[in-house]
Amino acid sequence: MSPARHYDVIVIRTGQGGPPLATALAQAGRKTAISEREHVGGACINEGCTPTKTMVARENITQIFVYLRIAAVLFVLVSFVPAWIRKRNQR
Numbered sequence: 001m002s003p004a005r006h007y008d009v010i011v012i013r014t015g016q017g018g019p020p021l022a023t024a025l026a027q028a029g030r031k032t033a034i035s036e037r038e039h040v041g042g043a044c045i046n047e048g049c050t051p052t053k054t055m056v057a058r059e060n061i062t063q064i065f066v067y068l069r070i071a072a073v074l075f076v077l078v079s080f081v082p083a084w085i086r087k088r089n090q091r
């Protein structure tokens with residue numbers, strides 16, 4: 001069994017408030033521990049704000065490529081098909 005550890009403060013949760021509070025306490029000279037039960041950093045960086053914004057940005061970029069592909073197909077149709085039809089009718 002590991003020896004008991006003693007702290008002045010134990011900060012529970014590492015979401016928005018925990019890390020700045022623990023840092024400030026440690027900088028003030030308190031022997032500080034921080035406790036997290038799941039993802040260090042909390043919901044925002046692990047499953048909330050950052051991943052959501054990344055997914056939205058990725059979806060927007062995918063959509064741009066879909067539109068570009070459609071535009072390319074339309075460009076080919078408008079540019080080459082009328083000439084091909086004219087050539088075919090002249091035979």
Ligand SMILES: Cc1cc2nc3c(=O)[nH]c(=O)nc-3n(C[C@H](O)[C@H](O)[C@H](O)COP(=O)(O)OP(=O)(O)OC[C@H]3O[C@@H](n4cnc5c(N)ncnc54)[C@H](O)[C@@H]3O)c2cc1C
Nearest residue numbers: 013014015016017035036037038039042043044048049052
């Ligand atoms: C899908 C989604 C998208 C979001 N997008 C945005 C956005 O774009 N902009 C925005 O401002 N906000 C957004 N939010 C909200 C934002 O994520 C939350 O407001 C913010 O994370 C809350 O911070 P918090 O520190 O209160 O809690 P949390 O981030 O939930 O952190 C709490 C932490 O404490 C831990 N914990 C809990 N109990 C214990 C315990 N007993 N012992 C040890 N650890 C414990 C948890 O595991 C967790 O890691 C979004 C949320 C979601 C779900």
